[in-house]
Amino acid sequence: MSKLKLLIVDDVEDNRLVLRAICRKLENFEIKEAQDGLEAVEITQDWLPDIILMDVMMPRMDGYEASKIIKNLYPQTVIIVVSAVTDLNMQKNMSEIGVDTYIHKPIEKELLLFKLQSIGSSINLRQGKLKVLSKKNALNPFNSDIRSFKIIFDITDTESMMDFGMWLFDQCAGKDVVACGRLDLIVELFYKLMRRGTKNQENLSIIVEESYEEIYITIKFENTIVLEPRMVEILNAFESEFIVQKNILCAKLKKHIEEKNSTSEMGKTTITEEIIQETVETKITKEIYIVASKEKELLRQSFTQKTSAVDYVCDIGGDILDEILDLASLDEEWKEKLTAFEEMPSDENLKKFANGVLEVYAHTINSLFEFTALAYALTSLGVFLRDKAHVIIQDPTKTRTLIMLLENLGYDLVSWRQHIFELQDTQDIHYLDSSFFSSCMQIEGIMSNKEMDDDNDMEFF
Amino acid sequence: MAKTVIIVDDSKAVVAMAELALDEMIKSGAIEFKSYLNPLKLLEALQNESENFDLLISDINMPELSGMELAKAVKSNDRYKTKPIIILTTESSNEIKMAGKEIGVTGWMVKPFSDEKLIKSIKMVLGV
Numbered sequence: 001m002s003k004l005k006l007l008i009v010d011d012v013e014d015n016r017l018v019l020r021a022i023c024r025k026l027e028n029f030e031i032k033e034a035q036d037g038l039e040a041v042e043i044t045q046d047w048l049p050d051i052i053l054m055d056v057m058m059p060r061m062d063g064y065e066a067s068k069i070i071k072n073l074y075p076q077t078v079i080i081v082v083s084a085v086t087d088l089n090m091q092k093n094m095s096e097i098g099v100d101t102y103i104h105k106p107i108e109k110e111l112l113l114f115k116l117q118s119i120g121s122s123i124n125l126r127q128g129k130l131k132v133l134s135k136k137n138a139l140n141p142f143n144s145d146i147r148s149f150k151i152i153f154d155i156t157d158t159e160s161m162m163d164f165g166m167w168l169f170d171q172c173a174g175k176d177v178v179a180c181g182r183l184d185l186i187v188e189l190f191y192k193l194m195r196r197g198t199k200n201q202e203n204l205s206i207i208v209e210e211s212y213e214e215i216y217i218t219i220k221f222e223n224t225i226v227l228e229p230r231m232v233e234i235l236n237a238f239e240s241e242f243i244v245q246k247n248i249l250c251a252k253l254k255k256h257i258e259e260k261n262s263t264s265e266m267g268k269t270t271i272t273e274e275i276i277q278e279t280v281e282t283k284i285t286k287e288i289y290i291v292a293s294k295e296k297e298l299l300r301q302s303f304t305q306k307t308s309a310v311d312y313v314c315d316i317g318g319d320i321l322d323e324i325l326d327l328a329s330l331d332e333e334w335k336e337k338l339t340a341f342e343e344m345p346s347d348e349n350l351k352k353f354a355n356g357v358l359e360v361y362a363h364t365i366n367s368l369f370e371f372t373a374l375a376y377a378l379t380s381l382g383v384f385l386r387d388k389a390h391v392i393i394q395d396p397t398k399t400r401t402l403i404m405l406l407e408n409l410g411y412d413l414v415s416w417r418q419h420i421f422e423l424q425d426t427q428d429i430h431y432l433d434s435s436f437f438s439s440c441m442q443i444e445g446i447m448s449n450k451e452m453d454d455d456n457d458m459e460f461f
Numbered sequence: 462m463a464k465t466v467i468i469v470d471d472s473k474a475v476v477a478m479a480e481l482a483l484d485e486m487i488k489s490g491a492i493e494f495k496s497y498l499n500p501l502k503l504l505e506a507l508q509n510e511s512e513n514f515d516l517l518i519s520d521i522n523m524p525e526l527s528g529m530e531l532a533k534a535v536k537s538n539d540r541y542k543t544k545p546i547i548i549l550t551t552e553s554s555n556e557i558k559m560a561g562k563e564i565g566v567t568g569w570m571v572k573p574f575s576d577e578k579l580i581k582s583i584k585m586v587l588g589v
């Protein structure tokens with residue numbers, strides 16, 4: 001399939017880098033950059049881009065002048081103006097010369113991807129190549145009739161895992177409480193697969209494809225997937241259709257929420273697939289269905305746009321009083337269960353902490369809609385502690401360290417709750433998200449005697 | 462004489478893990494380890510000169526003040542102008558690097574950090 005040509009025009013190098021990083025997640029785009037309007041016109045004449053992301057204020061020639069020349073010469077070129085300023089006059093002038101759409105700075109990543117996907121599909125449709133070519137490119141084993149664009153997550157490090165984690169929560173975490181349990185299983189499965197892949201330094205990517213009614217999430221490894229017993233257990237409990245074939249595992253999610261009473265009707269489709277488990281072939285037969293939120297847009301968040309605690313609480317305040325009270329009592333539960341584990345460091349008590357505190361905390365935070373990264377981190381840590389409880393308790397030094405770190409982690413959550421809901425003094429309600437996630441990962445590293453990263457993760461000027 | 466390393470991070474877990482990683486250096490007397498959970502408190506102590514440091518390691522996202530703002534404020538004081546500052550971050554984007562470079566921070570380190578990485582960077586910067 002010939003790639004769509006995307007030209008990024010911005011005089012600030014960092015902005016171009018950010019846009020390029022976002023757009024790299026899309027398949028079938030070839031990207032070039034221009035540093036100002038004049039260069040954009042020159043490149044357009046030589047290269048004929050399909051889509052242009054155009055900054056407005058630039059030296060030599062601004063975005064307005066450049067768009068005017070380009071639209072005059074090549075009216076089919078789609079121009080998306082990227083601007084930090086909402087100026088109605090400018091928007092009117094831009095519309096008059098044929099500018100197609102706007103993206104506001106700071107860039108909302110998901111929105112930009114969505115717009116590029118939609119425009120890309122529309123261009124391909126116009127050129128009559130969408131259907132045939134998309135069939136050819138389908139990776140998921142369920143359905144070859146997919147839209148031509150895919151979202152790709154290259155899983156290389158913590159950050160990319162978190163990107164995918166947040167995306168997954170956005171897609172699946174609905175207001176339907178029944179969905180929460182299923183979501184945990186999906187998170188746990190993908191988390192385990194991603195962790196193992198990154199630890200083994202294996203190239204792995206997650207490819208998301210869509211038909212009109214379903215989403216297909218495929219995790220692709222270099223080598224044949226070897227499923228650990230817990231993974232098979234999850235797949236057995238997985239209330240969705242899934243397929244494991246050699247080096248890929250694909251889950252199929254429905255885009256819309258099904259009526260609860262139709263659950264049994266939904267499960268009529270039965271699939272049988274070979275699961276490879278350490279050279280033993282196990283037949284797993286699944287029936288099923290799954291849910292993805294119909295209103296996923298509501299859950300989409302932009303972490304580039306900072307939300308202050310005052311604005312957040314003001315927007316959502318009354319609706320989440322119960323959850324806030326739950327969080328306060330969970331902080332107490334955290335201390336109690338941890339004390340119980342400290343007094344009697346048994347496998348059972350650590351599991352009680354993982355199930356009774358971490359898991360419940362993750363569910364409660366999930367229902368606040370905004371803090372999916374925290375929920376993801378808590379879920380992942382809970383899974384890890386449940387799995388490793390029997391090993392950790394064999395080592396008294398490790399057990400003491402774990403208790404100390406969990407105590408501090410609990411303190412961080414108390415402080416987070418106070419800054420957001422009580423003091424409301426932070427300008428960024430997501431200030432803890434990534435740090436908390438990395439702390440949970442680091443605790444796992446300490447407990448497994450594994451070093452976290454390599455030298456590429458630091459730099460001195 | 463022990464060099465003073467201050468870590469400022471709103472997360473107690475991060476501070477605890479850093480202290481754990483630096484345990485040997487602290488016990489051997491190579492460094493004196495201090496921590497602040499609130500960057501404003503540190504800034505105040507630095508400004509009234511009740512605190513001093515040989516190396517400051519700062520988180521980037523903190524509720525009261527960002528690590529970049531803290532570094533900028535510290536660097537604007539002649540007393541600390543040449544003192545090294547390392548920024549702790551979970552994302553190694555070019556934007557962050559550039560912003561840090563402009564302010565004059567010494568370097569950045571990505572969380573989660575390994576014990577080895579933390580020790581190595583402290584030794585490198587302090588020459589201990």
